[in-house]
Amino acid sequence: MANGNVNGRSRRTPERHQGAVTLRRDAIPRSTEDQRLLDSRERADWKTRDAWRALRILSEFVEGFDTLAELPPAVSVFGSARVKPGTRDWELAERVGEALAQAGYAVITGGGPGVMEAANKGCTEAGGMSIGLGIELPFEQGLNEWIELGIDFRYFFVRKTMFVKYAQAFVVLPGGFGTLDELFEALTLVQTKKVTRFPVVLMGSWYWQGLIDWLRDTMAAEGKIGPEDLNLFCLTDDPIEAVNHIVNADAELQAEQEAAFARAAAAQQAAAQAAPVPEGPDANRPAPRFEAEA
Numbered sequence: 493m494a495n496g497n498v499n500g501r502s503r504r505t506p507e508r509h510q511g512a513v514t515l516r517r518d519a520i521p522r523s524t525e526d527q528r529l530l531d532s533r534e535r536a537d538w539k540t541r542d543a544w545r546a547l548r549i550l551s552e553f554v555e556g557f558d559t560l561a562e563l564p565p566a567v568s569v570f571g572s573a574r575v576k577p578g579t580r581d582w583e584l585a586e587r588v589g590e591a592l593a594q595a596g597y598a599v600i601t602g603g604g605p606g607v608m609e610a611a612n613k614g615c616t617e618a619g620g621m622s623i624g625l626g627i628e629l630p631f632e633q634g635l636n637e638w639i640e641l642g643i644d645f646r647y648f649f650v651r652k653t654m655f656v657k658y659a660q661a662f663v664v665l666p667g668g669f670g671t672l673d674e675l676f677e678a679l680t681l682v683q684t685k686k687v688t689r690f691p692v693v694l695m696g697s698w699y700w701q702g703l704i705d706w707l708r709d710t711m712a713a714e715g716k717i718g719p720e721d722l723n724l725f726c727l728t729d730d731p732i733e734a735v736n737h738i739v740n741a742d743a744e745l746q747a748e749q750e751a752a753f754a755r756a757a758a759a760q761q762a763a764a765q766a767a768p769v770p771e772g773p774d775a776n777r778p779a780p781r782f783e784a785e786a
């Protein structure tokens with residue numbers, strides 16, 4: 493929304509962002525790009541339209557990759573768009589944003605209100621970098637005011653790639669469908685080893701304990717997940733503990749990567765030493781020695 497001033501009273505002009513384009517009032521389409529992509533059932537020019545969409549989708553990936561490539565280490569924080577300042581969930585989100593910034597992490601959120609805004613606020617006020625990955629919605633409200641670097645996406649799935657690709661971990665606070673979607677997507681990626689060593693921290697035991705009990709007593713008990721899958725996330729209400737969990741996982745991953753690198757380098761060196769000396773003239777080859785020299 494844009495601010496206007498009519499007859500001394502402030503008025504909000506409806507606004508929609510589509511890539512570089514800003515639309516206001518009657519220019520705002522009645523549907524979003526995601527709706528048009530997923531709802532389209534007509535066959536007539538289906539092929540050409542969706543082929544064009546593929547280019548637009550590609551350009552959204554390019555824009556996201558380009559903009560986020562230089563980010564410092566970051567953590568994606570998810571949670572309800574509906575929580576209000578002064579509530580337990582808001583306070584927790586703000587403290588998590590602050591603790592992450594103090595540990596040197598940028599905070600990535602969906603850029604909207606509620607938990608997203610609180611986490612961005614905590615981060616920005618603690619001197620950290622707040623990033624908002626907004627999404628085009630039929631009832632857009634714009635990025636929250638704490639965002640330093642914001643991108644508006646048209647497609648949910650492009651945006652979701654960015655949340656995972658540019659974060660070291662996920663922190664998930666109480667939320668609704670959107671939050672559960674983000675949580676279970678992360679867990680599925682880790683479970684199927686599409687991403688490795690990706691800490692997922694649930695915060696707000698009052699909210700998540702019932703779900704965790706169900707995951708253990710029903711989902712795991714009926715064999716729909718393995719017992720080890722229950723270890724793919726941890727639960728805490730303490731922001732410092734959450735951050736320590738992420739820092740430790742980061743350190744472990746780095747140590748593992750360094751060890752793997754050292755092993756690969758040693759193997760390469762051993763292979764080079766064991767390789768047969770090539771035949772024919774070779775500048776690096778020692779000159780042949782005659783018996784008399786020996």
Ligand SMILES: C/C(=C\CNc1ncnc2c1ncn2[C@@H]1O[C@H](COP(=O)(O)O)[C@@H](O)[C@H]1O)CO
Binds near residue numbers: 574608627670671
């Ligand atoms: C519902 C309201 C505003 C919606 N605005 C959003 N802006 C950005 N991102 C959003 C929004 N709503 C949902 N998301 C994403 O899903 C998660 C929260 O969904 P939930 O269903 O509220 O749990 C969040 O992490 C975002 O990535 C009214 O003000």
